[in-house]
Amino acid sequence: MRQWKHWQDPVDGLLGAWLIVSPWVLGLQEPRIAMATFITAGLLLLATAVGAIMLPRAWEEWFGAALGVLLMISPWVLGFAGSKLAMQVALFTGLAIVVLTLWVLATDKELSGWWDRLVG
Numbered sequence: 001m002r003q004w005k006h007w008q009d010p011v012d013g014l015l016g017a018w019l020i021v022s023p024w025v026l027g028l029q030e031p032r033i034a035m036a037t038f039i040t041a042g043l044l045l046l047a048t049a050v051g052a053i054m055l056p057r058a059w060e061e062w063f064g065a066a067l068g069v070l071l072m073i074s075p076w077v078l079g080f081a082g083s084k085l086a087m088q089v090a091l092f093t094g095l096a097i098v099v100l101t102l103w104v105l106a107t108d109k110e111l112s113g114w115w116d117r118l119v120g
Contacts, residue, residue, distance in 0.1 A: 005056050005108075006052070006056065006104045006108065008100040008101070008103055009052040009053045009056070009104070010049065010053065011100055012045060012048070012049040012052070012097060012100055012101065013045070013046055013050060013053070015042075015045060015093055015096060015097055016041075016042045016043070016044075016046030016048075017042065017046060018042070018093065019042030019045065019071075019089075019093060020038070020039055020042035020043065020046070022038050022089055022093075023035040023038055026085055026089065028083070028085060028086050028089070030083075031079075031080045031083055031086065033078050033079065033080050034078075034080040034086035034090075037071070037074050037090070038086075038089065038090075041067060041070070041071050041074075044063075044067055045064060045067055045097065048060050048063055048064050048067070049064070052064070052104075056108075058105065061102075061104050061105045062101070062105070064097055064100075064101035065098050065105075067094075067097060068093075068094040068095065068096070068098035068101065069094065069098060070094075071090050071093060071097065072090060072091050072094035072095060072098070074090050074094075075087040075091070
């Protein structure tokens with residue numbers, strides 16, 4: 001059985017799957033922009049997590065972190081902040097994604113070498 005390099009990557013994949021199904025599980029088909037945002041972000045996160053599991057690279061983690069930040073600001077940028085449940089899903093899921101991806105970048109010596117090259 002293949003051992004994952006980072007346990008956070010499969011968790012990110014599960015968060016991506018959650019985003020994809022959350023509109024139906026939580027009844028968030030309206031506003032449509034929230035539903036579209038969650039499905040799109042979920043597909044991107046799921047694809048990135050699979051890539052990170054198969055061939056870990058720092059850019060995948062940075063992309064995941066950026067996706068999490070975009071997800072957190074999406075209720076205000078895209079105008080669905082009036083839906084409390086949709087806003088909570090975006091904020092909490094986005095925060096979890098950011099924490100997990102930055103955790104990988106901070107703890108993996110191979111991936112965190114970018115910082116040493118940048119400042120060194």
